Amino acid sequence: MALLGGSKAIAGLDIGSSSIKIVLLKETGKGYRLLNMGIRPLPQEVIVDGAIMDAGVISETLRDMVREMKLKVKDVAVSVSGHSVIIKKIKVQEMTEEELEKNIQFEAEQYVPFDASEVNMDFVIMGTVEGEGKMEVLLVVVKKDVINDITTVVSDAGLNPIVVDVDAFALQNMYETNYVMNPEDVVALVNVGASTTNINIIRDGVSIFTRDVSVGGNQYTESIQKQLQVSYDEAELLKKGESVGERGADDVEAIMVTISDNLAQEVQRSLDFFNSSNPDIQISRVSLCGGGSKVVSVVKAMEQRLGIQVEMVNPLEAISVNRKKFDPDQIAEMAPMLGIGVGLAIRKAHDR
Secondary structure: OOOOOOOOOOEEEEEOOOEEEEEEEEEEOOEEEEEEEEEEEOOOOOEEOOEEOOHHHHHHHHHHHHHHHOOOOOEEEEEEOOOOEEEEEEEEEOOOHHHHHHHHHHHHHHHOOOOHHHEEEEEEEEEEEOOOOEEEEEEEEEEHHHHHHHHHHHHHOOOEEEEEEEHHHHHHHHHHHHOOOOOOOEEEEEEEOOOOEEEEEEEOOEEEEEEEEOOOOHHHHHHHHHHHOOOHHHHHHHHOOOOEOOEOHHHHHHHHHHHHHHHHHHHHHHHHHHHHHOOOOOOOEEEEEOHHHHOHHHHHHHHHHHOOEEEEOOOOOOEEOOOOOOOHHHHHHHHHHHHHHHHHHOOOOOOO
C-alpha cells in the first residue's frame, strides 16, 4: 500500500515516538540479506500522539545516523499510524481499477470524516462479492498534513521519502517475508511500540482488521517513574532489568505485571470487537513484536487474557545476517524493534 510511490532498493525508515530505526536489505535469489541497520533514541516529547513536535531534532538525528551508518541509499520508505489514518473495508459497485481511481473520492465520502482536499487516498480491490454485483475494496485514507510533516522532516535530513506506507501493512510485509502461513491461519500481528500498539489481523495474505491503540512501552516507564519516584531515564533502565542505585528487578516486577495486564486488556478489547463482527472467524495465534514486547511479563499476560497461543516474532527470522559484520548479541537485542523498518525495507516504489 503506497500512498506515494518512485523501483530500486530503498531503506526502511521507522520514525517512532522513542527512537528512529533504519533498515537496508538486499534482495538475493533466496530471499533477503541485511546490509545495514541502525537505531537511535529520540528525546521525550519530540513526537507526541503521533504528531511531530520538534522536526529539527528528528532531522538532525537522521543526518547523524546516515553519517554514522555510512548509508549510501538516499531513497527511503516511511510509514504513518494513529488517529489520522483510516483503514476501512468498503463495498462498491463492480468496476475496473481505472474507474475506481476516478470515483474513489465519491465512494469514500461517507466513510471519511475529513474534507477530500485534506487527505491522500489509496485502495486495493480485494475481490467481488458473489451475487451482489459489488466488490470489496480496502480503503486507506491519511491526512495530508501528517504526510507532509513526515516527508518534510525526512527531506530536511537529505533523504528522499518515495514511499509512504501504513505501520500495520509494513508489519504484515515483514511477517509474510519471515514466516510461512497456512491459508486457513488467522494471525493477529501485535506490534507494541513506545506510545502506540498496532494490531493487524491477517488471513490468507489479506488484512481483515487493523487498529492502533494508544498504549505501549512508555506506560511501563511512566508507572515506574511515578511509583518509585525516579527520573525517566532511571525508570527506563529499571524497565530493561538493570539496577539503579539500590533498586532492581524485584522493585519493579509488580508494576510491570500490572502494566502488561493493562496492555493485554487493550489488545483483548480490539480482538473482542473483531470477533463480535466476525463470529465465524477464529484467530489462530497472536504474533508479538515491537520494543514493548521485550518485557518478560507481556507474553504471559496476553496468553492469560486472550486464551490464544502467543508467539514472539523475529523480524529477521528469514533474513540472512553476516555475523562478521553485525554483532549477534546486538542483533538479538534490537530485532524485536525492527518489525516496521524491515517491512518498509522490503517495499519497492510503485508497489501497491
